[in-house]
Amino acid sequence: MLQFLIVLAILAVVVIVVTGPLRSASRSPSTDAAGGPEVDDNPDIADLEAAREAKYREIRDAELDHSTGKLSDADFEAVDKTLRAEAVEILHALDRAREKH
Amino acid sequence: MALTGRALLILGLAVAVFGACASLYGVRTGRREWVDCGRRSVYTLAALMTLAFVILESAFLRSDFSFNVVAGHSSTTTPTFYKMTAPWSSQEGSLLLWVWLLSLWSSLVLFLTRGKVREIVPYATAILLGFGTFFLSLTVFYANPFATTSNPPAEGAGLDPLLLHPSMMIHPPMLYSGYTLLTIPFAFAVGALITGRLGSEWIAVVRRFALAAWLFLGIGILLGARWSYTELGWGGYWAWDPVENAALMPWLCITAFIHSIMIQEKRGMLKVWNASLVLGSATLAIIGTFLVRSGVLDSIHAFGASTLGVPFVLLIAVMICASIGLIVWRRPQLRSESQLDSLLSREAVFLFQNVVLVAMVFVVFWVTFFPLISEAVTGTKVSVGPPAFRPFIVPLALVLVLLSGIGPIIAWRRVTVANLRRNFTIPVLVGLTTLVVLIVAGGGTSSRPLALIMFGLGAFVITTVAQEIWRGVSARRAMTHDPVPIALVQLIRRNRRRYGGYIVHAGLAVLLIGVAASSSFQHSSDVTLAPGQHAVVNGYTIRYVRPLASATPQKISFGAVLDVSKGGKHVTTLTTTRGFYPAQDPTLGIIGRFFNGSADSNVGLRAGITKDIWTVINPDLSPLQSLITKGDRLFAADESQIMSRAAKVSTQQTQQSLNALFAQRDLAISGLTARFVSHPWSVNFLLIVSPLVTWIWLGALIIAFGGLIALWPVPAFARRRAVARAGAGRRSSPAVAARETA
Numbered sequence A: 001m002l003q004f005l006i007v008l009a010i011l012a013v014v015v016i017v018v019t020g021p022l023r024s025a026s027r028s029p030s031t032d033a034a035g036g037p038e039v040d041d042n043p044d045i046a047d048l049e050a051a052r053e054a055k056y057r058e059i060r061d062a063e064l065d066h067s068t069g070k071l072s073d074a075d076f077e078a079v080d081k082t083l084r085a086e087a088v089e090i091l092h093a094l095d096r097a098r099e100k101h
Numbered sequence B: 001m002a003l004t005g006r007a008l009l010i011l012g013l014a015v016a017v018f019g020a021c022a023s024l025y026g027v028r029t030g031r032r033e034w035v036d037c038g039r040r041s042v043y044t045l046a047a048l049m050t051l052a053f054v055i056l057e058s059a060f061l062r063s064d065f066s067f068n069v070v071a072g073h074s075s076t077t078t079p080t081f082y083k084m085t086a087p088w089s090s091q092e093g094s095l096l097l098w099v100w101l102l103s104l105w106s107s108l109v110l111f112l113t114r115g116k117v118r119e120i121v122p123y124a125t126a127i128l129l130g131f132g133t134f135f136l137s138l139t140v141f142y143a144n145p146f147a148t149t150s151n152p153p154a155e156g157a158g159l160d161p162l163l164l165h166p167s168m169m170i171h172p173p174m175l176y177s178g179y180t181l182l183t184i185p186f187a188f189a190v191g192a193l194i195t196g197r198l199g200s201e202w203i204a205v206v207r208r209f210a211l212a213a214w215l216f217l218g219i220g221i222l223l224g225a226r227w228s229y230t231e232l233g234w235g236g237y238w239a240w241d242p243v244e245n246a247a248l249m250p251w252l253c254i255t256a257f258i259h260s261i262m263i264q265e266k267r268g269m270l271k272v273w274n275a276s277l278v279l280g281s282a283t284l285a286i287i288g289t290f291l292v293r294s295g296v297l298d299s300i301h302a303f304g305a306s307t308l309g310v311p312f313v314l315l316i317a318v319m320i321c322a323s324i325g326l327i328v329w330r331r332p333q334l335r336s337e338s339q340l341d342s343l344l345s346r347e348a349v350f351l352f353q354n355v356v357l358v359a360m361v362f363v364v365f366w367v368t369f370f371p372l373i374s375e376a377v378t379g380t381k382v383s384v385g386p387p388a389f390r391p392f393i394v395p396l397a398l399v400l401v402l403l404s405g406i407g408p409i410i411a412w413r414r415v416t417v418a419n420l421r422r423n424f425t426i427p428v429l430v431g432l433t434t435l436v437v438l439i440v441a442g443g444g445t446s447s448r449p450l451a452l453i454m455f456g457l458g459a460f461v462i463t464t465v466a467q468e469i470w471r472g473v474s475a476r477r478a479m480t481h482d483p484v485p486i487a488l489v490q491l492i493r494r495n496r497r498r499y500g501g502y503i504v505h506a507g508l509a510v511l512l513i514g515v516a517a518s519s520s521f522q523h524s525s526d527v528t529l530a531p532g533q534h535a536v537v538n539g540y541t542i543r544y545v546r547p548l549a550s551a552t553p554q555k556i557s558f559g560a561v562l563d564v565s566k567g568g569k570h571v572t573t574l575t576t577t578r579g580f581y582p583a584q585d586p587t588l589g590i591i592g593r594f595f596n597g598s599a600d601s602n603v604g605l606r607a608g609i610t611k612d613i614w615t616v617i618n619p620d621l622s623p624l625q626s627l628i629t630k631g632d633r634l635f636a637a638d639e640s641q642i643m644s645r646a647a648k649v650s651t652q653q654t655q656q657s658l659n660a661l662f663a664q665r666d667l668a669i670s671g672l673t674a675r676f677v678s679h680p681w682s683v684n685f686l687l688i689v690s691p692l693v694t695w696i697w698l699g700a701l702i703i704a705f706g707g708l709i710a711l712w713p714v715p716a717f718a719r720r721r722a723v724a725r726a727g728a729g730r731r732s733s734p735a736v737a738a739r740e741t742a
Helices: A002-018 A020-027 A043-067 A073-100 B002-029 B032-061 B068-073 B080-089 B091-112 B121-142 B166-195 B201-231 B242-267 B271-294 B309-329 B346-378 B386-409 B417-441 B449-480 B484-494 B496-520 B622-645 B651-678 B693-711 B716-729 B734-740
Strands: B523-529 B534-537 B540-551 B556-566 B569-580 B599-602 B604-607 B611-618 B683-691
Touching: A002 A020, A002 B002, A002 B032, A020 B032, A043 A073, A043 B201, A043 B242, A043 B449, B002 B032, B002 B121, B032 B068, B032 B080, B032 B091, B032 B121, B068 B080, B068 B091, B080 B091, B080 B166, B091 B121, B091 B166, B091 B201, B121 B166, B121 B309, B166 B201, B166 B242, B166 B271, B166 B309, B201 B242, B201 B271, B201 B693, B242 B271, B242 B346, B271 B309, B271 B346, B346 B386, B386 B417, B386 B449, B386 B496, B417 B449, B449 B484, B449 B496, B484 B496, B496 B683, B496 B693, B523 B534, B534 B683, B540 B569, B540 B611, B540 B651, B540 B683, B556 B611, B556 B651, B556 B683, B569 B604, B569 B611, B599 B611, B611 B693, B622 B651
Parallel strands: none
Antiparallel strands: B523 B683, B534 B540, B540 B556, B556 B569, B569 B599, B604 B611, B611 B683
């Protein structure tokens, strides 16, 4: 009997927890049940931000490669120029996506 | 509590099914609240499985033999640590462990991705809950860990003696963590393919979990190797056992992925390849799980034949078909955004390395499954062992080590010949010098050229890593004027992925040097010695000093003390025993079952940085057989007499008579065991002197350390501060912004 009651109690908790968002939605429409941090809700922006971070990492990697002698000055200049141009493209795309959004 | 446990499994199954459906419904209809229901289902599943696992654990700790799994895998005399870890020695408990870990890692990934990859997460949630549904279905319908008996035995069968080893108890949770973590990149990859959101964001999520899977799986594999070396009594650490291979294949696959994903991040290349790798890794993990549980292949690791084979085959088929279908469907979006600039670039090295790793997976897969295929085609089962793997794996491993040394010292996109010269000169010199010195030290010739090449390549790799770290520290000190230790810490801290990876490469080199040395230059001898006699192995004199014996109702053991000396000087004393656990089969005899049950070995091991001296005893008990047989006859007669009088006397009197008989039995067993000491006979020893085995374990530790560094997240506050600065800084230049995010 005790086990049966325990199971019933667990079942009740499970139903309340799992269906919570459905009840919240009926009271206040736009709720993020996960309570996450504020982020841009547009996937294109999120993709571009991730691409931006990756490009910054690449620029840093190139600088580190240059400072540790893996890239000559001429090669570094060429690579850095290319990477910065790519980064600027991403930043422009990000600006456009934010304006659109 | 068994009823509660079973109810939790059924409830968990219902939650998993509901959550998967809710996620899919929510994302298809755009109703966010249903997606959140799916997310909460994952968290709830984790809570339910935690409760279920606690119930199972408490049953083991209480030695509640009404639980079938407890009766079958534990006993009142099992040490507490092993009682706690015994749940996953059974098919049922290990399936529960699988689901529990899956739910925990799924909860973690959903927590960490809240607010991110919003289009992909619902599909990923559905897939993760789909895996949960599958494994919970197995526990609910096929292998119930909470099955009970109304007639519990007074004592359990105990844990398999071979599993009474710390490595073996940590090994399954590590391995299963690796397997379950592989489902996360799989789920997100499928979600990305379904939604067509194949940009950079999902890679950032997936990469860390792929690395975590790689780390846990690698630790699990190496713990298994350690157990094999110290417990199984054959003197080796890797037997190319099918179950070992089943863990190795996804590990090789995910190793390839965590390298090639960098190319996709930087250059937008290899998208089809990466999708295939991440989907393939998880599929191989499920294949590995299938191998252990279906009984299709013979293995010391397997749970034995079961009815679980068919469901697993269906799941694997679904995963393979879905993976291929999704990749073919999304091929246009998976086209590379750029091309390889130069064959002299890190991208090219990573590409070659990927090809080598996948080739290794293919070799291991083919040779492992060959017996099965052969049996299906010809009807004859063929067994394959290490000699079938070595001709292919060794050359591939050599190429892999070479590439792991080249990768760190070659730049992305392109390098010039002058730079190659600058970066390669010292490491190549060190590698070649090492090779030449070893050849000369070996007398100018070697019967193990591949091993020597591995030593040279290992020296090359270690030197490249050391050179990279030194140059990085120097570059940092030029900017900050920090002392060397601080500059080193800051360098690694600000470039965790890079330097964590370098440390892993160094660890791999150390490990493979150990493997090459121990497998190529091992000296072993299988000898039969009487007390006082000795054998010589690789210049070491190993003398059998005296026998050992002990007997308890739980275990009898026979052992030996061996003295090891070299050049007349004492080196070490080794003790080795072989333990026998009583069998439950009464037909083996009242005395006989104590000498014919499961056995395990305690090896005698002296581990050193340069070599291991290893021994195991394999006592032949036939000199005792006539006494055992006589004892069986006498005790059987006595027992028969007691039982024939049982109807005429009280139960208490019968029990007293039996107790007295068992006490006599125990004395007889002690006496028989003691004969091994009082009247010793010649016994068989396997004696091994093996160089650099310790380097394998050291290399493993270095790899784990490097992996942890690479995996360690940047603190959130530092990330937010960097993003804020980058946002302000980008108005000046991306380079400034890039530095700000360091």
